[in-house]
Amino acid sequence: MYDVKNPQYVEGKNLIAGKSVLITAAAGAGIGGSAAKRAIEEGARALVISDVHEGRLEKSVAELKELTGKDNVWGKLCNVCDEDEVQALIAFSEEKLGGVDILINNAGLGTSKELIDMEDSEWDKVIQVTLYGTMRMTRHMMRVMKERGEGGVIVNNASVLGWRAQKEQAHYAAAKAGVMALTRCAALEAAEFNVRINAVAPSIAMHPMLRKSAPADLLAELEAKEAFGRAAEVWEVANVMMFLASDYSSYLTGEIISTSSQRA
Template sequence: MLTRDAILLTGQVAIVTGGGGGIGRGIALGLAEFGADVAIVDIDGDAADRVAALVRARGQRALPIVADVMDRDAVRAAVARVAAELGRVDILVNNAAGTRPINLLEMTDRHVDRQIDINLKNLVATTQAAAKAMVAGGRGGSIVNIASIEGSRAAPGYSVYAACKAGMLNFTRSAALELAEHGIRVNTIAPDLVPTEHMARFAPAILSEAGKGAQARYIPLGRAGNLDDCAGAAVFLASAMAAYVTGVTIPVDGGTWASSGWTRDDEGGWKLFE
């Protein structure tokens, strides 16, 4: 019978890549709030330390690890360190990613390679390393990938990033099938607009008053997402509440994927292409 304890993560150990800021920080703190010990893997050591302090303030163990997820050997070493120092690996959140807008005709090979390295290759390496640790532990586990709604729709200016996120969606499905026999579930969260420090740097117009007005028209729930929206979905997928959920993608987007071109007018009605 379902009980309230099914949402708790007591005694479990989570790894969050890119956990030093933005959505990763929100998820790391959400997992800690529900009882998980958390390893924060981030290229910025100071940021990882700050999040680790917040995890400890919630009464949980924290392990900050400095690593560049584009260095696949460093990723494997980070997972091994978590297993050795925290004793187990139960949850992996593949959050680390990166992009910047660039026109297809202006891309260089270096830009394309970097996008694939940070958004796709790191996903495969980290998932494989964590899954091996979970199999060795014999308790199953949960892997939560942080994609983007751009993995399901066009993203002019972000074509390679969107292609990588589309790849993440299919990787999730395939990995879910391969790891099911080990009791490891693999799912994806696909956020849309969630203002973060990174977004404030490269797309400040989105956070302006005019941008907020547009959000009220284009986002069915009338607002941008926040870190807790993503953390809530991650906690659910990591917990026993989602014990029979694997291989799926959950849009955390306020309804923008469902709206697909429908926008709200000044009177609150819905219009298509107006």
């Protein structure tokens, strides 16, 4: 019997068999790294991951190759705040993958600070990475997919804070609400050339960085509010990304799928 409070890792079902995938901010143990591993387990034929940390990126590419036994995994440094680097990443991915079938926009930045004490620079940094970065990747990928004429899928990483209020998160919540609006509007435009765009909106997803940086009492409080009394595992969020990237969601576009079970 499946235990919702103690989930067991689900084996891949070839949901994206034969597809090529590009994932931003995918080096490490977070949602992006889990999505990269899951993409290969779900049958992706080739994968490019990007990040801003060169050492971590090289290590992640090596680990993915060793873990999966596949050589067709590449890494490319990219700061999504830089339009030239965004274009270079997509050009690199198009060449290595023979065309990007699926883009997963995972890059985002969050900090905690009350709005009354926040400087413009602190606000701008979060907005630049989380909202503008997603916009730049989506915009250029739409252009490339439209010109190629073979359709495609874009999956954005939003957050339940795009809907829900939380102290010290005004900048992050505003950015993620923007990602949601971007997803809906871009999806209507992209539908004209056979591209679907959706987003996942995680609540609390447990990964090493969060466990290390967030106060233990805050984590306990947030987890207690969830219906299952726990945070999501990062691979559970990646599973939803794979569903949105797959043909099982062929009639979904402009939708935001929440992985939260919080009731209040």
